[in-house]
Amino acid sequence: MKNFRLFPKRFGFIPHIFLVYLILPLYQVNKEVGWKAVIGYGLLLLFFISYRQCYQPIAIKKFYAWLSVQVAITVIFVVFYDPYSIFLGFYTSNFIGWIEEKKRFRNALKVFVSIIGVCSGWIWFETGFVGFVSLLPFLVVIILSPYGIRHMNERMELESQLNEANEQIKTLIKQEERVRIARDLHDTLGHTLSLITLQSQVIQRIASDPQKVKEEAKEIEKTSRSALQQVRELVSDMRVSTIEEELAHMEQILTAGNIEFQCNVLEGATDLSPLQQNIAGMCLREASTNIVKHSKATKCSVTVQQDVHEFVIRIHDNGTGMADRPWGNGLKGMSERLSLLEGEMRVDSGMGTAITISIPIVAKTKEGAVAL
Secondary structure (H helix, E strand, O other), X not given: OOOOOOOOHHHOOHHHHHHHHHHHHHHHXXXXXXXXXXXXXHHHHHHHHHHHHHOOOOOHHHHHHHHHHHHHHHHHHHHHOOHHHXXXXXXXXHHXXXXXXXXXXXXXXXXXXXXXXXXXXXXXXXXXXXXXXXXHHHHHHHHHHHHHHHHHHHHHHHHHHHHHHHHHHHHHHHHHHHHHHHHXXXXXXXXXXXXXXXHHHXXXXXXXXXXXHXXXXXXXXXXHHXXXXXXXXXXXXXXXXXXXXXXXXXXXXXXXXXXXXXXXEOOOOXXXXXXXXXXXXXXXXXXXXXHHHHHOOOEEEEEEEEOOOEEEEEEEEOOOOOOOOOOOHHHHHHHHHHHOOOOEEEEEEEOEEEEEEXXXXXXXXXXXXXXX
């Protein structure tokens, strides 16, 4: 008995408030005497039980059975007790609005409206035209209530689905943010740590020259401090990489790896938005790291050019090439980043490897920004 509840908790106080409609028929039964009074109290008790059961999670057939009990008791009270007992129909109209399947809803509503129509005729016969007209607004509400209840339930269901979808979106955003941070860490630290590795190898080769070792050690310290600053800016989501900076970093790491570097940047070719600059710069960083680690190249050239339609970076090295090898995480990350700008990346492998990055140019007009 401790866990007994009159109505499910999720419905709150609403089921209790609706019990007010039982006051009028209870008052009419109270004026009766003998068996009619006993039967009236019994029918009201049965009606209350059917009302409670319709709130419970029951099978659809049992739900229809309890609705039939309610309708039958309503008709009995209208005919044998008081015409104004038609207000009991509010209970049934409410539950009909709960029926989800459209066909079943329409069929149940048709039967219910037919019975209410018969009861309305009886009320007209018993009370006359004036009595019928006084009840007419309530009869209209009883008939239309199922549509309102159904619409409200559908809206609540849509809101529930929307809330669930929003939660899923939040989860996906968090996952995407983790992936983004992982890519940024890979692109940033991978480049810097590769440079530190190369500088350490240089120190090993020149161990006999203390002055050069001291100079290289200072370079390593400078590089590590730069890496620390980059990580701090990355975590605070404030770092924006520019193409000029990444070209300088690229020259630094390639030179440290004994790779000859040539760069040709046409005038005005870096006139991009901060987002475009950042993504293009990250692609340059990832490309330089891959060249040092995997290409075994001795020369690398970068050409940056721009026209009215697109911004293009071409990176070519004379290394071993990729042949038919699948793309690694670095190239996949570059392609995914470029897709955010509707950009593309093409990788050609023949005499070395050529990576071509193209980003559409967005032109600003009076109406807004449009891609040319």
